[in-house]
Amino acid sequence: GNSVTQMEGPVTLSEEAFLTINCTYTATGYPSLFWYVQYPGEGLQLLLKATKADDKGSNKGFEATYRKETTSFHLEKGSVQVSDSAVYFCALGLSGGYNKLIFGAGTRLAVHP
Amino acid sequence: EAGVTQFPSHSVIEKGQTVTLRCDPISGHDNLYWYRRVMGKEIKFLLHFVKESKQDESGMPNNRFLAERTGGTYSTLKVQPAELEDSGVYFCASSQRPEWGYTFGSGTRLTVV
Numbered sequence: 001g002n003s004v005t006q007m008e009g010p011v012t013l014s015e016e017a018f019l020t021i022n023c024t025y026t027a028t029g030y031p032s033l034f035w036y037v038q039y040p041g042e043g044l045q046l047l048l049k050a051t052k053a054d055d056k057g058s059n060k061g062f063e064a065t066y067r068k069e070t071t072s073f074h075l076e077k078g079s080v081q082v083s084d085s086a087v088y089f090c091a092l093g094l095s096g097g098y099n100k101l102i103f104g105a106g107t108r109l110a111v112h113p
Numbered sequence: 114e115a116g117v118t119q120f121p122s123h124s125v126i127e128k129g130q131t132v133t134l135r136c137d138p139i140s141g142h143d144n145l146y147w148y149r150r151v152m153g154k155e156i157k158f159l160l161h162f163v164k165e166s167k168q169d170e171s172g173m174p175n176n177r178f179l180a181e182r183t184g185g186t187y188s189t190l191k192v193q194p195a196e197l198e199d200s201g202v203y204f205c206a207s208s209q210r211p212e213w214g215y216t217f218g219s220g221t222r223l224t225v226v
Contacts, residue, residue: 004155032212043117043219044156044204051212089156099211100146100169103156 002027006090006104013080013111021075021107023064023090031092033057033066033073034101039086047075047088080111115139117218119205125224131193134221138187138207145188146208146215147180151201159203162188195225 007022025033035047035057048057053068062077073090087106093099118137126132138145147159159178160170164185173180177196182188192199202222206215 032214034214036217043119044206044217046214046216049214091156093212093214100158100161100172101148101156101215102158103148105155106153 002031002092002094002102004090004092004102004104006088006107009087009106009108011107011109013109015082015111015113016079017111019075019077019080019084019109021088021090021109023073023075023104025071025073025090025092027071027092027094027102029094031094032099033064034091034093035062035064035073035075036089036091036103037086038089038106044089080109082111082113085109085111117205117207117216119203119218119221121221122219123222123224125226126195128197128225129194131191132195132223134190134192134203134205134223136188136190136205136218138205139209139216142207142209142216143185144208144211144215145182146206147188147190148204148206149201150204151198156204159190192223195223197225199223200225 032051034049036044037047048059050057050066056065090104091101145162150156158172161168162182179191202220204220206217208215
């Protein structure tokens with residue numbers, strides 16, 4: 001079946017550290033891949049996306065590359081800030097015209113000064 | 114533009130009672146989705162409207178849940194009667210082009226006691 005697996009959290013980092021949150025997926029067809037972020041007390045926000053293999057999504061210093069050969073979409077940021085503390089969700093959207101998103105369990109990131 | 118609006122933001126009800134959640138999508142977005150996150154687990158798809166029609170309701174857990182979208186505008190999700198396991202955060206999202214990602218509301222936190 002279709003599924004998304006994320007690394008378990010919480011992830012705790014110091015400010016300016018390098019961040020990687022692993023995400024792998026299983027899907028039929030050619031899904032689109034997304035990272036959503038939920039800041040404390042807020043709703044989900046689309047962080048970045050990639051719609052085909054080898055695409056790189058980027059936003060706010062975060063990047064993720066759609067790797068079909070390894071079925072991965074790892075999220076990276078070179079230097080995290082305290083304001084990046086949030087829960088990050090990897091998701092895939094199934095192809096076929098009428099998408100529904102399949103989410104991973106979420107990874108909580110805590111960045112300390 | 115106004116975002117996706119959900120209300121109430123929080124609801125606490127007793128087991129056996131009825132609760133109705135409302136979602137106002139972004140104007141012009143034909144696609145409207147309901148998702149929920151139970152007990153800090155994965156965010157799971159409930160159903161998808163295209164305008165006023167239910168396109169996919171495969172994620173609805175049982176017949177205690179009823180979703181409607183009047184005139185293709187706002188949507189309601191009614192739980193009747195509520196059970197303890199229905200507690201969680203219910204998210205609504207809308208999109209004009211699903212493959213580009215959704216805009217989510219802030220969610221309704223439902224607690225059944």
